[in-house]
Amino acid sequence: MKKVLLTSSVVTLLLTTGNLHPTAYALENSVVSVDTTQSMPIQAVEGEEMDQHVVNLFTDITGHWAESSILNAIERGIVSGYPDGLFHPDNQVTRAEFLKLTAGSLGTEVDSSSKSGLWYDVYVKSAKLNGLYSESDFPANDWSKPMSRLEMVHVAVRAIDQAASTDKEFMYIAVKHGLISGIGNGRLDPEGTTTRAQALNVLERVQQIHSGQTLKVDAMALANAEHALNATTDYWGHVIRTTNLPKNEKNYPYILEEYPNEMYEMKPYQTIDTTSTQLSKTDLAYNSKPTLDLWKKTTESYYDHILNVDYRTINEDWANETFSYANQSARKWLADLRRYVEYVKSNKITITGSLIAEPSMVMRSNTFGEYFIRVKFEFTLKTFDKYDKVMFDPFINYFPTKLKKGMRYEGYADIPLSTNRNDYDLKIDGSTSLFNFGSIVRPSK
Template structure:
């Protein structure tokens, strides 16, 4: 705080364990480097800092799993930017993490663990920025040898079609159900309980990702999977980020454009939610990433894809229908979510869920079904520190 690149909160506290967002990190970084930003464009507030980071080559479009600047900054995202700031580069995420650890910018989170999808606190961000400053001044920093070894192993590991490290140790108990196991996701995500568990009728039989990758030409098509992925993530970027002061008809039509147009729920219902969000003074933020290598199929349920998501509910008047999700109102009655009770205002939550996709009348892209929900019987949600 003494150097002026990180400020406290209005009540005078620093809150060192508070999670840092992508925009906050970029602003802190640009301030620490003493780089001027054109403040003539101030909406959103972080625009000048993002522009400066982009012009300087620190940030490149596609660095983040979604383009939500208010989402928590992951350690992998931090590594990509930090490595460029110290004047180095890499060809993929695993090499960026290796460069970050081998140059002393990042340490492991315990016994050398890389925790690439983990978030970053304000205190940790300050430490990283101080290390960047030291490197730029010509210092050689000590390194976490275990973290470097783990990063090197991930860098040299086999890669999937998207260039991501595939791990071969500490596998989930159902590893055979997937074409490969990615380094960046924990076993908890792979072991998420499937829908229709215990139902033996043939129509409910679920084809696993491993089976689909062998037999389904759509799943085998990387470009097609990217379309499905982009559509689902665009849908949830809208659904999870609501502000009653700005939500409008365009928000509704944009959200509806990512839904299956054959379903019975239409634009009118989405507009009803817009009206409710305004009346109930709802403000939320969050992000979601779907994983193409975790795609399932059944004749009854169709395709569903596994997702990792984070959200927090910031404001509302009445705790009801906070999200435009068919099961939000009943989540407190689900055994798997009952312990959470009501989601607390201002608290970040992190979880995994299977998102139902179905064919759209317009272009054949598997879009988000009206039966899709983040709050189902198999969803896992935790509080984030």
């Protein structure tokens, strides 16, 4: 890898209220004292004594699977904790944050002298100059979006001086070199989000490879990566399976390996009367990849806001950004979002989560003129004072089971898309809900 040296400062990861997506954890350039009640700052101790000191400071890393990687990153000055005295190893990492962590891990200096632009622009520029990032890696180009495992793999593979031409090849190289392991039974989970712990673990492995070490390889994950490398895929590079098919396989033009039959067999939203297979034969929008890409991005961006709120950082920008992905004819929606912002603050609500919209699972209600896109999601209601209307969703209060604080939930839903214009630039419809008719919501397995 070619290195371009610029000028830089110490790299740390901290919680801030900068000009980012209000729920994103931003990267800044200065160290914040994590716990002023401790007698020794982290920098004052070394070796095993330092390890124990850090564990005492950040009690949520004790016994964590990535504890050693976290300790190593803290010792090297790559990352720090949060002002609440915790490390939060399972918090999601955004694309921008991962690029900054990578710069710190590799010792790649960046030009921090520029005062214009957003805080992460210098890290994007540095990653480009050093061959770690290509503009095709992140089609949406939204740097505050949580980084997927596949996106992380693109950067990590280049960081060990390897190259690939397809997503499947990037994943295969990453597994073959031991950069990543599978998520249970060798599952690759390319669309899954990246946590702080995972990011630091991967970057530690990058360092180990640079030092000449040969890493342990997950045999099951490697077999899955090899299978994916040689398998038939759809337009998005997802592997199509031909065995163990869902009972209603005829409703879809093909079935993907990464989704369980349960997602395909879920009862459609009540107004849907046209299947994906029927659309694939005649529908212009369904057969346009750019159109489906737009619908996927719109849906995921909307729910990236809904499923990631923090009473400490949320503001009116959150409401305005969220509404930008909604059908603009519903102006009352914006007012409701602004009221929800104030409610989040007063009710001390914190939610973390993610959502994947699957473009091959688009259906339609010809009767009502709406398209629907099926989604897979997960979320955790981390904090709140009152359970009432804890999430911005019109049907959450009618969900028959009261959701528990701190429990991770997962499920599937059909999200309606519509517009007040006569085109295919569809937005989230006002009736959207993760808890509506036919949806599946349950504690994570």
